[in-house]
Amino acid sequence: MTPKALHLAGKALLPLSAGVVLLLSLGGCFTERQNEGAKLYAAHCASCHGDQGQGLQRLIPPVAATDYIARHRADLPCIIRKGMKGPLTVNGVTYNQVMPGHEDLTDSQITNLLNFLQTNWGNQNQPYTIREASELLGRCNGSDGQ
Amino acid sequence: MMRLSAIRTALITALLAGGSLLPFACTEKPAESERLPILGIKHAAPTSPADTLPDPVPSFRLTNQEGKTITNQTFAGKVYVTDFFFATCPSICPKMQSELLRVYKQFDGNPNVLFLSHTIDPAHDSIPVLRDYAERLGVKDASRWHFATAPQDTIFSLAKAYMTGAEVDKGTPGGYAHDGAFALVDSQRRVRGVYDGMVKEQVDQLIHDLPLLLKEEAENKQTAAK
Numbered sequence: 001m002t003p004k005a006l007h008l009a010g011k012a013l014l015p016l017s018a019g020v021v022l023l024l025s026l027g028g029c030f031t032e033r034q035n036e037g038a039k040l041y042a043a044h045c046a047s048c049h050g051d052q053g054q055g056l057q058r059l060i061p062p063v064a065a066t067d068y069i070a071r072h073r074a075d076l077p078c079i080i081r082k083g084m085k086g087p088l089t090v091n092g093v094t095y096n097q098v099m100p101g102h103e104d105l106t107d108s109q110i111t112n113l114l115n116f117l118q119t120n121w122g123n124q125n126q127p128y129t130i131r132e133a134s135e136l137l138g139r140c141n142g143s144d145g146q
Numbered sequence: 147m148m149r150l151s152a153i154r155t156a157l158i159t160a161l162l163a164g165g166s167l168l169p170f171a172c173t174e175k176p177a178e179s180e181r182l183p184i185l186g187i188k189h190a191a192p193t194s195p196a197d198t199l200p201d202p203v204p205s206f207r208l209t210n211q212e213g214k215t216i217t218n219q220t221f222a223g224k225v226y227v228t229d230f231f232f233a234t235c236p237s238i239c240p241k242m243q244s245e246l247l248r249v250y251k252q253f254d255g256n257p258n259v260l261f262l263s264h265t266i267d268p269a270h271d272s273i274p275v276l277r278d279y280a281e282r283l284g285v286k287d288a289s290r291w292h293f294a295t296a297p298q299d300t301i302f303s304l305a306k307a308y309m310t311g312a313e314v315d316k317g318t319p320g321g322y323a324h325d326g327a328f329a330l331v332d333s334q335r336r337v338r339g340v341y342d343g344m345v346k347e348q349v350d351q352l353i354h355d356l357p358l359l360l361k362e363e364a365e366n367k368q369t370a371a372k
Binding site for chain 1: 234236237238240241243244247278279281282283284
């Protein structure tokens with residue numbers, strides 16, 4: 001190859017490689033967010049509710065395949081934000097434990113977390129938009145607008 | 147000259163022979179490896195030069211979920227697994243207790259293996275609360291798995307003796323910091339293993355180690371009977 005041909009080839013490659021870099025960095029953005037719900041569940045919920053959402057005997061209610069998640073769809077954002085206490089019934093079993101709140105999560109993180117639960121492990125419910133979750137969080141003054 | 151080379155040959159032969167034994171020393175498992183170590187710290191002054199064993203678990207007096215008093219005597223002739231928890235613990239306890247439940251189920255039919263969970267929040271975890279917790283966890287037989295309470299300083303000093311961390315920490319969710327360790331204790335009040343109850347592989351190790359200790363206990367009983 002002559003030096004000139006090399007130069008030309010280099011010129012042609014430059015935009016191509018820039019495109020590849022751009023694509024890769026975009027891919028980085030998407031994949032990081034894609035499993036956010038599952039990652040948040042593993043970090044904040046799995047220790048009590050189980051790594052498959054199975055709960056723990058009659059101490060901790062399951063979140064997998066439960067009527068509660070479908071029936072209390074509108075309450076769930078505030079339950080995650082503020083926690084809850086006192087008896088509740090899930091799939092016909094009464095539980096009575098303390099669940100801590102999560103002031104450390106943003107509205108969008110709560111949305112991703114709940115969407116993961118609403119569409120996995122035998123739950124087939126409508127997911128939330130971030131705007132909807134923020135509105136629902138507003139009911140308990142729990143929206144951080146992020 | 148002849149003598150010198152003979153010595154050299156003998157030396158080389160000896161070295162070779164010694165060297166060929168070395169791999170055996172490394173690979174051959176000594177019989178003691180099937181015996182669990184005795185863990186702990188020796189605080190008391192030795193009574194003789196041979197007295198190097200760590201301090202045994204101190205005498206204790208606790209109350210279980212049925213309101214019955216339990217002491218070291220409750221565990222006489224048995225081995226037990228112990229941990230520290232509290233009923234309203236929002237962080238590691240559920241995971242930890244579900245792992246201990248796995249061990250409990252594994253040794254379900256064995257009356258020589260007992261379980262002892264201490265509450266580190268005796269102010270909240272009254273006897274009815276402990277009973278409810280045990281029942282909800284699926285433990286119906288209180289004589290197999292005790293959920294016990296005592297004054298808090300008693301519990302904390304016992305936690306030290308079992309080499310598990312437990313203390314008041316207002317910065318932790320729930321107000322108590324503890325490390326989720328399980329201690330395996332033999333019939334001589336000695337800690338023979340400490341396992342992280344949050345790590346499945348370590349709990350598997352405990353399930354593996356328990357029969358070794360039971361075997362040793364059975365052998366000791368036979369020797370004592372002779």
